[in-house]
Amino acid sequence: MGRINTWLSALPKPTFGLRTKVILIASFLLVLPWIGYKYIQEMEQLLRQGQEQTLIGTTRAVATALNERPKLFSDQASFLESVKVGRDLYAFDLNNPIQLDGKLNDWTDYDDKMLHYGREYVQFSRRPYMDNSIHFRHMIGKYDGYLYASFAVSDEHPILRRKNATRVDRNDHLILAMTSPDGEFYRYVIAAYEDGWVNAWQIRDDITDSANLSIQTQIQGYWKTTPEGYNIELRLPLSFIGNKLGFALYDVNNRQNREIDAIIGTSNTSHQHRLGAVLVPSPEIEQILQGMGHTSTRLWVIDRHQRVLAQTGDIQKSNGVWSTSVKYASQDNSWWSAFEARFLRPLYYRFLLSEPKPFIDTGNDASLIRGVHISQALTGRGYSHWRPSADGKTMILAAAYPIWLDNNVMGAVVAEETTIGIQTLRNRALEQLFNSIIAIILIGTLTLFLFASKISSRIRRLRDEAEQAIDSQGRIQQPISPTRETDEIGDLSRSLAGMVGRLGQYNHYLENLSSRLSHELRTPVAVVRSSIENLSLQATDERSQRYIDRAQDGIQRLSTILSSMTEATRIEQSLQGAEKERFPFNELVTGCVHGYQMAFPNQRFSLDIKQAEIEVIGAPDYLAQLLDKLVANAEDFSTDEDAIEVSLTESTTMALLTVSNRGPLLPKNMSDQLFNSMVSVRPQDKQTKPHLGLGLFIARLITDFHQGTIALRNRDDLQGVEAVICLPKAPAVSNTDMATREA
Template sequence: MQKITWRKIPSPRLKRLKLTFGLRTKITLIACLLLTLPWIGYNYILEMEKLLRQGQEQTLVGTARAVATALNERPNLFSDQASFLQSVQKGRDLYAYELGSAIKLDGQLNDWSGYSEQVVHYGREYVQFSRRPYQRSSLHFNHMVGKYDGYLYALFEVKDNKPVMRRRGSARVDRNDHLIIAITTPNGEFHRYVISVYEDGWFNAWRINGDITQPADLELESQIQGYWHTTDNGYNIELRLPLNMLGSKLGFAFYDVNNTSNREIDTIIGTSNTNQLSKLGTVLIPSPEIENILKGMGHTSSRIWVIDRHQRILAQTGDIQESNGVWSSSVKYGDETDSWWTTLEQKWLHPLYYRYLIKEPTAFHDTLKDAANVKGVHISQALQGRGYSLWRRSNDGKAMILAAAYPIWLDDNVMGAVVAEESTIGIQTLRNRALEKLLNALIAIIVVGTLTLFLFASNISRRVRKLRNEAEHAIDSQGKIQHTITASTESDEIGDLSRSLAGMVSRLSQYNHYLENLSSRLSHELRTPVAVVRSSIENLSMQEQDEDSKRYIERAHEGIQRLNTILSSMTEATRIEQSLQGAEKEVFPLNELVEGCMQGYQMAYKNHRFNVDTGNAPVMVDGAPDYLAQMLDKLISNAVDFSLDEQPIEVTLSQVASQACLIVSNKGPLLPDDMNDQLLNSMVSVRTQSQQSKPHLGLGLFIARLITDYHQGKILLRNREDKQGVEVCVTLAVATLEGASKS
């Protein structure tokens, strides 16, 4: 007996995993469309913010127009402020900046540190006289003027390589370094003053009533005060004078003496010529009258400037930090409560909003101390006679500022403009409050909506899954009706589907019951006429017949025999299925059963060879030996019918882990595609007409499957790996000697 080695059964090819989505997942994904609501709401709020900005722009333009209307056709507000000049010259025409606090007159210049950008440097281009070619190292100075609390303050940082003080006991004030101040009074009178000191310290000015060289023409002016402080590079001068003694013109000039012997004037540098009224420069001091008008109008929600035609500030009111517009008054927060929703908002929602969705207004810095910085398209348009507005960023870029300008008319001439500015913090705060309420409402809608849809989807999914499970358990893998489907009482579509499936399964159950009993009924009904025909043929054969009649009687006898075989096969499967229900199992070595049966097959099928390999160790199974032998009969009979006469049939029994594997393999025609599982069903066969020497109803493998299922095993048909034949593999659970399954 040829030994055949066991071959490992290749596992079926795994199907590629396909991502599937259940009803709950799909409805949850659909619920994600609710997340578009915050995006829509957010864009709606942004559009609302744009409309509010347009409203703020129109309101601010109206504010500038109202202030300009109050200042129109009032020449007295501009006549004393040199606003009628066609042009101004930097350094010559001075501007008194609004100071934040009073200046301490000590010559240290510490109080002027915040105004470094407004300081003007005076050098070669401001030289009025020089005895010899001008050298920058000989004399130059930095200067600015400011206004605070009724006083005009002046700063002079003089660089002089040879400072010359006034001699002790000398009555002359012009034989040393000195400062000339020329002004016009509010009445238009021209006055000149001189500052000349013996040493560092406090000083008062001398009014020059005639010739400066004549001490008798000098008069002490106690209202002009200051401090002279000598430095390593020259000297510093800080002084002040009352605004009520100052008109629209002002000039300063330094007279430099370098030779202590002859004490002649070497260089004169100044803001303008202080000797003649016509050549004296102007000074612009913010107008208190205009400031009073602005304050009287009560515009506290805007920062307002009034500028002249040269873009110099005449008056200013308001603070940009508090200029939030009229919208800021609309933002009112309700009283905070101790509810769980308030706690959720404060601890979780608001921090989340302001981190990812909302930008909270931050403190910004935007100060314009220098009148020369008051520029822009809106101002140039206003000075041309047209109202205009624009948006700009603050100096530090942290906020948007709206600026509007409107012209001030005097007759048919534009004498200046009103500039109003507001920040958008009020609108931003209003927008943020609206976004908070909107997002709170949308989150509540999304949470409730998603939860409702999820519960709804879960209910639908549960009912569909229940219906699917009932449908799967209603019919087994062989198509038999095992259980009925419980009809749902719900009135929706799933309930209708459940009732339809329940009715369909009920009808299929009745039809399958009819088909299952058809073979036994048909066999019972046909046996009587078959017996009548057989007895009639037998009686007819006892009489003398000619050769043709004998041949016909013999053929009829063969047909009756064939029909009887068919009837026996039809009832065989039913008998086995019924007898398996009462069969008793026992533990026995399966290899002994296989070897015993194979000896009988060798004698029954003398034209075929069998190669058997059952191994050396016993393979114990818990089952019914008679039925397992009958199963092996069907497998061998099937292999014999399809094998080639000269090729052996291979039978292999092996144990792999806790499974006993019985393989019957033969060389011959291959299985048709997609017929592996169908051949295990009843009344299915792939035999050709030439192979059917006797009737075959395809019940052999069906009976083998019934016996395998009874033993809780598996049977598999497949083509051999070498593609030269077919093999049948039966796997059974291995049992111990006590009968317990190892599976």
């Protein structure tokens, strides 16, 4: 864990500027689209709830118009306790009239509504019923006052009526039985001589007696033989039909005896009470719905057996009341609207929104509509729920409300609407919201960015002035210009300007302190020295002489200190007027090291210099004095057994002088401070003569004058310290300049 913490602490910490921080703060503005989107979602939920209440109100209004009106339901088989599919027939609404040709092409769109009649609908069979026995597919529909019926019969041995035959029951034939609107029972027979147009014969009593048959021209049809058997299409006026209807096919397979082999049909057509009920959508209810159908809603009225009595409206146009708000919204022809339509809206609908898509909803089977809202309504309470369309591309709101008759539920009103209106309204609201939010974000971010840029530029300018005001040695280079701004940065600028001004005055005092002290102390020192010298000329005892000697030693040390202070001041002043020249630096270093060997006979020296000439531009006397200070400093900290190593190398543009000695290492965080005046880290055993730390200070002054760098550091082997001076090399001399110098 400790290693991990150490590794983490060693990682560089990221730095963020003021503008970056302001941009990060401005990024919180991006929360606004999310807040706006959540708000629009809540609004959409409220609109959905409002649409539910509105749709339930619509069904309640229609149901109120149908309540307690028994005549609307008495003829619609609504009083039956139950409805049996196949026996109780439902007349579907047809989109177009049927062409009676026996081809059944006009019934293709209603193929899913045709019912199959097989074994369970057999009423009589001379032999056991087989899979290949007679069966048929059948449905009825209404259009423009007529009832149409289709029969697709599968019969291996179709037998038609013989020409000139008086009987109609000794061949394949169709019996049609019904009750009239007045409740009277009627039976009709369809029997064809050949393929083609057929009419119905009304049966008054026994079908075997032709005298009991009379033609009924209002009931028309077409008989057509097919490879599977035959097809029959019929048409009869709706005014003929009451609330009972049944069909039965009589099958004859033997051409000799022509006996009936099987009877299969929707119901028993021999007796009125055995007929199935027929439900024909109510014209009266449709008229009521038409009066209320001028809304964007699809309306249904069903009986208690969940069969449709009337219908109006188109689900493709049932967008709800909210679609009106979008449809009749004012159009804006401004440049912003054009920009939004061309750039922003495609962007929104690519990533955020979705356009309402065309959908397909096949609707319910009109003969039996199911749904939880239907079940709830038929139990006596209004209910609404959402369901997906048949293709799942949109949501449809369905609501149902019961229709009452003598405290009994006789049916329900069903209304359906899509959410396209709400979706379109939501999209428009989101577009306007996103437009406003984008404008706010852009303007806010730009304003904050410009504000942060101005603040950061002012702070950066103040930082640059502060850095330029004080050099690396802590001397005041130039004052800080105070600003007139009245904010906190302006206050800071004026405070820093005042502080730098006071520091400049103090530094000026410190810089002149040494010269003033040396000037003021020389006279007292001279007086004391002369007095001690005069005193020493008089005869004194041994004890007094010892005190005189100690006083003379102290005066000598004080004179040395004053000389050092004067030297530092003098060098600093003389460097300002010194002239530079081009000279070989390696020869200077070699000569100086040879002199050090004689000046310090007990100290060993090691010299490492390349034979190639290394030229610099500078003042040789001062560079020699620089080397003197470094060697003297190294000699103070080294022993006589260890050599002081002096080396001179070069790079492309720099000359590198290194003075290295074995000895104590540098204290931590003191390498830079040792170049300041009055700073020294010599131990007590090295204090045999006064040291004010001015040697390295003078070395730094000379290095700065030559535009070089000086540094103290511990050696790589941690056995001592080395001083490294980098001086710029003199630029290369061309052949022309060389010839000029030689001349």
